[in-house]
Amino acid sequence: MTVPAAIQSTFDDLGTPLADVTFVVLDLETTGGSATECQITEVGAVKVRGGQQLGEFQTLVNPGEPIPAFISVLTGITNPMVATAPHIGSVMPAFLEFIGDAVLVAHNARFDITFLKVNCERLQLPWPGNVVLDTVHLARQLVTRDEAPNHKLSSLARVFSTRVTPDHRALHDAQATVDVLHGLIERVGNLGVHTLEELRSYTSRITPDQRRKRFLADSLPSAPGVYVFKDEHGEPLYIGTSIDIKRRVRNYFTASEQRTRMAEMVRLATSVTPIVCHTTLEAQVRELRLIAEHKPRYNRRSRHPERAMWLKLTAEVFPRLSIVRTVRDDGATYAGPFTSRSVAEQAVAAVHEVVPLRQCTGRLSSKGTGSACVLAEMGRCGAPCDGRQSPDDYAEIARRVARALDGDGHQVIDALGDRLRALAADQRFEDAAVVRDRMLALVRAAARAQRLTPLATSPEIIAAARTPAGGWEFTCVRYGRFAGATVCPPRSDPRGFIAALRESAEHVERPEAPVPAATHEETEKILRWMEQPGVRIVDIDGVWVCPVGGAAGAQESLDDTMTDRGDAVDFDDSTISRRRPGLRAI
Structure with missing residues (x-):
């Protein structure tokens, strides 16, 4: 019988117990506050693990320059004291050997660590990149104003009754900081913090209830996919996606998650359901579909794809522009979708700005038996309603608008x-x-429609992208809908995987063009993936084209102009990529 090989869990999965962590608590005395202009005069450090002291490091340092008088008064370190002391070039290698790979601790750590890094750079010594903890940060979370007037080391030494009184000498201050560190660790231990990772990310914004729920991530897989937070009734609260489900969910219980609504969501959550996916694109699509289906209250985006708006040039004797929610195979010309009515109205206004298209909403007779409105008197409409403009003359105006929406729109633009x-x-x-703003709304909508049309009208597209391991990930898209995905390992014949993908992919009924068989967000997400460098079309049942004089080129030019001027407008439908690399075939 073959016994599966045991897999060692990583510290990131298990957490490093604080009792097993080696800390080096350090303090420096210097000739001033600038690491680039001042020098170190004393180094003191204490190495501890599990509450036990393992060693000490202490030495004066010859700064190579006079110590200012006020520094001597503050620290008690004088020029004669450091005259025979070693220079930093001799001290630093020995100190780096002392700290090893221990976690470095200091009070106001940025000051001390910056001095050490600058001196390593001067001496051309590599900085080891140790994990750093700052007792000032922890104290601000754990020591209230009722206990201490501030978070200076001297104040905290009184709160935690340190065995050594800090006196601006490096070793004494380091020894006092050790007792402060142990006192802070004892406090967070009572709040459920027992690992180095939890201590590093500790913040008082994360409640004990939230920390206690970190077990929800314990059984989750470290794989790409979708995660669903659920309440006690099994109803989805929040749906997200990640390349590593376990790592991402664990972040919801640490200080890295700072969104207020997420803290509220975590308090209500009782379980997390993972959905492992073959590829990142599959995970993103599944996320969109689940959000649209369940509409979780803590998701803000993608909850109502059915609310998308379309711009319609009607199919009648005297066509007009209309904003609709449904696209039908009725001979009309459509552009969009828009994520809000206001942006759609801007696009309509852009057309009316330069094209004398009628703006009345009634159906007109070809005989012209109606009465003209004020727009006709202003020269902004040819008045087909009262017969001043024939159907043929008006048709040429309508064709100009149609071309702007689904083809060559340079005349309108x-x-x-x-x-x-x-x-x-x-x-x-x-x-x-x-x-x-109106022009941008129109151009972006037309560009979107023109770019989505090849996807929406193609019965099947097989596209491929390289995996980090050297294999291929294949995606099957049918009428703009994600139908399936598979991964081909390195040095394997991809043809068998492609054939299996075709057989197992979802059957998709042909939709009413130009609407894809999926939500516009899903199709756009697929399109953005296909436009990435390195993505190749393996096979296509359909035609992949975009009009030469279409809106995509005008949109790119406009977006570049706006960016150059630093005057970009925030649009709801600004998700269209500004660069469109060509797709290659394999």
Whole structure:
């Protein structure tokens, strides 16, 4: 019988018990406060583990320059005392050997560690990169103003009744800091903190109840996928995705998670359900679908994909623009989707700014028996309602708008650009900003629709990307919907994996173009993945094209201009990537 090989859990999984951690508590005395301009005059350190002292390090250091008088008064270290002391070049190698790989502890650690790093750099010695703990940070979390007026070492020494009184001598201050550290560790131990990882991330913002729930991550896999926090009734509270489910969920119980609503969510959670996925893209798609299905109250995005808006150029004798929620195969031209009605309205206004398309909402007769509105008198409409404009003449105007939405839109875009420049030349900058925002909304919507169309109309696309291990991950997309994924190991024939993927992938019914068979967010996420450098199309049943004079080029130019001017506008639908690398075939 074959016995499975045992796998040693990592410290990151188990946590390092504080009793097993070797600490080197250190303190420096210097000639001043600047690490680049001042020198070290004394080094003191105490090595401890499990509450027991393992060793001490203490030496004066010849700074190579006079010690200022006020420093001598403060520390008691004088020029004659350091005259025969070793220079830092002799002290530093010995001190680095003393600390080894221990966790470094100091009171106001940034000061001491910066001096050590600067001197290592001067001496061309590599800094070992030890973990650092700051007792000032811990004390601010654990010692209240009722106990001490401040968090200076002298004040904390009285709170914890240290055996040595700090007196601005390096070893004495280090010895006092040891007792302060032990006192702080005892306090956090009563709050459920028992490992080095928990101590390093400790903050009073994380309640004991939250810390006690870290066991929810214990049985989770260290694999890519989706995690679902659930309440006592099994209802999803929050859904997220990660390349390492266990590591990510553990972060919700530490100081690295600072979102207030997440702290509230963790208090309500009683379980976490993992869903392991083959690839990162699969995990992202599953996350979107689960959020749309369950609408967890602590997820803010992607909860209502059904609320997306589309811009529709109607199919009638005298077409007009309309904002709709549903796309139908009715001969109309669509652009979008938009994530809010306000952005869709900006796109409509952009077209009306430069194209005399009718803005009335009623259905008009081809005989022109109606009455004209004020827009006709202003020259912003050809008045097809009263017969002044024939169906054929109006059709040419409608074709211009249709081309702007699903093909070559340079006429409309150029006209908007001319309008923008004219307003700016007249110093009507506020009006120009309005036209700019409308123009961006229209261009982004048209670009999105034009880029999504190949995905939405292709019955099947097989795309591949290299894995970090050297194999391939294959994704099957059908009508813009993620249908399946698989991973081919290195040095394996991919053809068998592709064939199996095709057989096992989800069957997808053809949707009504241009709407994909998935939510627009899912299709956009697939598109962004496919546009990444290195992603290749293996096979396609369909046509992968984008209009040469389409809106994508205009959008990139506009976005670059906005970025160059530092005047980018925050749009709800700004998820379109600004760079579109070409896809290669294998």
